[in-house]
Amino acid sequence: MKYVFIIAGVLLIALSIAAGLIWVERRLLSVWQDRLGPNRVGPFGIGQVVADTIKLFFKEDWVPPFSDRPVFVLAPGILMATILLTFAVIPFGPNFVVFDSNIGILFFLGNSSLGVYSIVLGGWASNNKYSLIGAMRASAQMLTYEVFMGLSLMGVVMMADSFSFYKIVEAQKGAWFFIPQFVGFIVFFIAGIAETHRLPFDIPEAEGELVAGYHSEYSGMKFGMFFVGEYLGITLISGIIATLFFGGWLGPSFLPPVFWFLFKTFFFICVFILLRASLPRPRYDQLMELGWKILLPLSLLNLLITGAILIFLK
Amino acid sequence: MDQKNPNIISELKSRFDEKVILYYQQTIDSTPTLWLDRNNLIEVLKYLKYEITNPYTLLYDLTAIDERVRRKRNGQPESDFTVVYYLTSFERNSDLRLKVALKNGILSLPSITSVWESANWYEREVFDMFGIDFSGHPRLTRILMPKTWKGYPLRKEHPARATELEPFVLTDAIRDEEEANLKFSPQEYGLATESDDSDFMFLNIGPQHPGTHGLLRLIVQLHGEDIVNVIPDIGFHHRGAEKMGERQSWHTYIPYTDRIDYLSGVMNNHAYLLSVEKLAGIEVPDRASMIRIMMSELFRIASHLVWLGTFAQDMGQLSPVFYTFNDRERIFDIVSSITGGRMHPSWFRIGGVAHDLPDGWDKPMQTFVNYLPKRLKEFDNIIIKNRIFKARTIGIGVYTAKEAVDWGITGSGLRATGFNWDYRKKRPYSGIDKLEFDIPLGKNGDCYDRALVRMEEMRQSLRIIQQCIDNMPSGHFKSDHPLAIPPRKAKTMTDIETLINHFVGVSWGPVIPAGEAMVPYEGAKGGNGYYLISDGSTSSYRSRIRTPSFPHMQMLPLIAKGYTIPDLLAILGAMDFVLADLDR
Numbered sequence: 001m002k003y004v005f006i007i008a009g010v011l012l013i014a015l016s017i018a019a020g021l022i023w024v025e026r027r028l029l030s031v032w033q034d035r036l037g038p039n040r041v042g043p044f045g046i047g048q049v050v051a052d053t054i055k056l057f058f059k060e061d062w063v064p065p066f067s068d069r070p071v072f073v074l075a076p077g078i079l080m081a082t083i084l085l086t087f088a089v090i091p092f093g094p095n096f097v098v099f100d101s102n103i104g105i106l107f108f109l110g111n112s113s114l115g116v117y118s119i120v121l122g123g124w125a126s127n128n129k130y131s132l133i134g135a136m137r138a139s140a141q142m143l144t145y146e147v148f149m150g151l152s153l154m155g156v157v158m159m160a161d162s163f164s165f166y167k168i169v170e171a172q173k174g175a176w177f178f179i180p181q182f183v184g185f186i187v188f189f190i191a192g193i194a195e196t197h198r199l200p201f202d203i204p205e206a207e208g209e210l211v212a213g214y215h216s217e218y219s220g221m222k223f224g225m226f227f228v229g230e231y232l233g234i235t236l237i238s239g240i241i242a243t244l245f246f247g248g249w250l251g252p253s254f255l256p257p258v259f260w261f262l263f264k265t266f267f268f269i270c271v272f273i274l275l276r277a278s279l280p281r282p283r284y285d286q287l288m289e290l291g292w293k294i295l296l297p298l299s300l301l302n303l304l305i306t307g308a309i310l311i312f313l314k
Numbered sequence: 315m316d317q318k319n320p321n322i323i324s325e326l327k328s329r330f331d332e333k334v335i336l337y338y339q340q341t342i343d344s345t346p347t348l349w350l351d352r353n354n355l356i357e358v359l360k361y362l363k364y365e366i367t368n369p370y371t372l373l374y375d376l377t378a379i380d381e382r383v384r385r386k387r388n389g390q391p392e393s394d395f396t397v398v399y400y401l402t403s404f405e406r407n408s409d410l411r412l413k414v415a416l417k418n419g420i421l422s423l424p425s426i427t428s429v430w431e432s433a434n435w436y437e438r439e440v441f442d443m444f445g446i447d448f449s450g451h452p453r454l455t456r457i458l459m460p461k462t463w464k465g466y467p468l469r470k471e472h473p474a475r476a477t478e479l480e481p482f483v484l485t486d487a488i489r490d491e492e493e494a495n496l497k498f499s500p501q502e503y504g505l506a507t508e509s510d511d512s513d514f515m516f517l518n519i520g521p522q523h524p525g526t527h528g529l530l531r532l533i534v535q536l537h538g539e540d541i542v543n544v545i546p547d548i549g550f551h552h553r554g555a556e557k558m559g560e561r562q563s564w565h566t567y568i569p570y571t572d573r574i575d576y577l578s579g580v581m582n583n584h585a586y587l588l589s590v591e592k593l594a595g596i597e598v599p600d601r602a603s604m605i606r607i608m609m610s611e612l613f614r615i616a617s618h619l620v621w622l623g624t625f626a627q628d629m630g631q632l633s634p635v636f637y638t639f640n641d642r643e644r645i646f647d648i649v650s651s652i653t654g655g656r657m658h659p660s661w662f663r664i665g666g667v668a669h670d671l672p673d674g675w676d677k678p679m680q681t682f683v684n685y686l687p688k689r690l691k692e693f694d695n696i697i698i699k700n701r702i703f704k705a706r707t708i709g710i711g712v713y714t715a716k717e718a719v720d721w722g723i724t725g726s727g728l729r730a731t732g733f734n735w736d737y738r739k740k741r742p743y744s745g746i747d748k749l750e751f752d753i754p755l756g757k758n759g760d761c762y763d764r765a766l767v768r769m770e771e772m773r774q775s776l777r778i779i780q781q782c783i784d785n786m787p788s789g790h791f792k793s794d795h796p797l798a799i800p801p802r803k804a805k806t807m808t809d810i811e812t813l814i815n816h817f818v819g820v821s822w823g824p825v826i827p828a829g830e831a832m833v834p835y836e837g838a839k840g841g842n843g844y845y846l847i848s849d850g851s852t853s854s855y856r857s858r859i860r861t862p863s864f865p866h867m868q869m870l871p872l873i874a875k876g877y878t879i880p881d882l883l884a885i886l887g888a889m890d891f892v893l894a895d896l897d898r
């Protein structure tokens with residue numbers, strides 16, 4: 001019974017954050033862009049979330065006749081499923097985790113690799129040239145960034161001596177890992193942006209170039225799943241950054257641990273949005289170059305040095 | 315400037331023979347206008363471009379005139395259709411207009427694409443509008459009108475209004491024909507479908523696409539994401555502005571000009587009126603001239619702000635477009651307090667401007683001039699100096715000054731290559747030579763330099779506006795010339811002549827004396843100009859609008875080949891074109 005509550009709680013928090021982000025992002029962007037943003041529906045326009053969701057539900061759910069129908073329908077589901085599954089291993093607080101796996105980080109990396117299928121298949125099944133280009137870009141980008149996304153976390157794993165998110169948080173009671181693992185944090189953060197394909201790394205979507213990239217042909221709730229999936233992805237990456245590098249639920253005890261976790265997560269979500277408001281988009285070959293030539297060597301170096309120091313200390 | 319006594323005639327005569335110039339036509343704009351024989355056209359053009367000292371390197375314009383119902387030709391050689399070539403020599407700082415007569419139903423000329431590649435689109439336009447054939451043209455098809463269009467719109471017999479035609483009915487046959495015509499076939503554009511080792515992908519960017527800034531279609535031939543070739547397909551925004559000029563009176567055409575380059579409002583009025591006033595021989599009072607300069611420069615800033623914001627957006631930067639549009643809104647606030655309009659105030663009049671400046675006009679203007687430099691500095695920091703932005707624009711879409719001139723590039727795009735040419739300095743109009751400003755130049759001719767040049771141009775425009783605020787002369791805001799309509803209302807109450815002029819001017823519009831004139835104008839996007847022909851009537855006989863975006867877009871394939879799709883967007887963004895300016 002306890003698990004049912006935890007699962008329901010995690011799902012509720014994750015989905016409501018993701019949906020709420022639609023409004024948060026639009027309001028925050030408009031603050032940074034000298035305009036008002038949605039402020040009409042309800043207090044501060046917060047009802048916009050409901051209005052947007054209702055709109056998405058009632059839109060015609062059109063499947064293009066030239067598409068590969070089963071794959072086209074399946075693709076957005078894969079994205080939602082992989083991201084939501086990953087939330088199972090994230091500890092929201094002490095004893096507030098669905099499934100404290102001893103391979104938590106591997107589970108997350110595996111799921112994020114599966115998530116690429118959603119985009120590639122969606123782009124491919126759309127049978128549209130823009131979608132195809134978007135899907136190809138996505139697969140190249142994800143392949144590049146997954147390599148050192150995993151590597152950048154290995155420093156943390158070595159320091160905590162565990163793949164379990166829960167244990168990693170507990171290992172940070174002395175000092176949060178972003179201090180010793182600063183390089184790992186930066187590399188993971190950049191990889192995380194690429195993983196969620198947000199500006200400046202929204203190359204698979206690249207509005208000005210590819211219309212809407214891989215989800216050009218999607219409408220209605222299928223588009224909605226990509227849309228919410230993107231926000232879920234941001235929430236997830238922010239949550240993982242908070243967990244692995246900023247002590248997860250740890251914090252002064254005058255507030256409950258869940259609050260600290262959500263607070264840290266929300267902070268990184270805002271950083272994601274701020275990045276979107278401020279940076280232009282590099283060309284995809286420049287992105288690859290950054291990945292292979294700078295970030296990969298950097299994460300390897302970080303791994304080596306962390307390992308050397310740990311051995312030296314033992 | 316030795317335009318009054320051109321030695322070009324003697325140079326031509328000594329190179330060829332006495333008969334090379336069939337007729338020397340006097341024009342009001344004192345541009346030497348020479349009638350040539352069709353047989354030695356290419357030779358003369360080659361001589362003018364390559365051999366002559368101080369050559370005529372720029373093909374500024376190429377167009378045609380339907381002469382069949384023109385009454386006051388004043389001894390010009392007989393002609394049904396006249397093709398006009400307008401050349402510019404930078405070294406001489408002088409223009410040359412060459413005309414070739416076509417008559418007796420033989421509507422064919424040799425194509426000059428072998429001399430100027432930029433003639434390609436111009437000749438297609440003449441073919442499209444007049445049905446004149448150019449032999450040896452690489453692909454002579456319609457350019458602005460749809461493929462299925464019947465007739466040649468700028469011929470005098472072609473109707474200008476829908477009410478002159480039968481009611482339109484979309485039958486199945488018409489629909490099928492139109493749909494069949496929309497089918498894309500690479501062969502039609504001379505594009506190969508495969509290389510030795512792979513198939514090409516044809517990507518249709520536009521006419522509806524977020525990156526094309528309007529109704530523009532680009533057919534992109536791709537190898538992976540590398541651009542093998544790109545073919546612009548234009549004409550979706552064609553509104554027959556030149557044809558309208560033949561129907562509207564000289565005065566009522568002014569609002570149409572606003573909508574040519576719709577981002578630079580009164581600058582279009584300015585370019586048009588310079589030609590009209592030249593034809594009419596109207597001297598514009600100093601105050602009116604300076605008001606015009608001030609408003610034009612204000613609109614140059616407005617246009618550049620839109621360019622800056624959308625360019626950054628093309629690079630994926632979301633925010634600057636809001637900042638620049640907000641600042642543009644400040645300009646529109648000033649514009650509306652002075653003119654009553656915003657984007658298209660249509661506020662200039664023949665012989666001056668519509669009203670005098672309102673009391674206290676200088677305060678908001680001064681506030682803006684003080685405010686903008688700080689913002690420009692911010693834009694420099696968030697856009698121009700951004701490292702990703704630099705990585706996206708430096709070394710992208712490069713062309714040399716020679717290529718630029720060959721392809722008819724003017725304005726910031728030309729100056730970004732380091733070529734110093736600005737009509738405000740070289741052919742000063744409206745007394746702009748009395749004001750101090752610099753012409754910013756680039757070095758490399760890439761997208762980044764084009765951005766730098768435009769940023770600096772905004773600062774220079776502010777300098778000009780500041781001098782206008784400080785030195786605004788007193789006097790009339792409109793000329794007393796009888797053709798400047800309508801004459802001042804107050805005077806009509808005391809003077810019967812003025813009353814008659816007022817009445818005629820308001821009910822018919824002014825009758826501009828017969829003649830031809832074109833005044834090159836430094837628009838926000840490049841060289842603009844209205845080639846107006848009056849037949850001594852209340853409306854123009856032919857209004858040719860030379861717009862900068864047209865040749866700029868024509869050059870796209872040359873500068874986009876070998877780059878990738880994101881670069882194509884950067885090149886388009888840096889080009890700063892406006893679709894209405896392209897299609898008219």
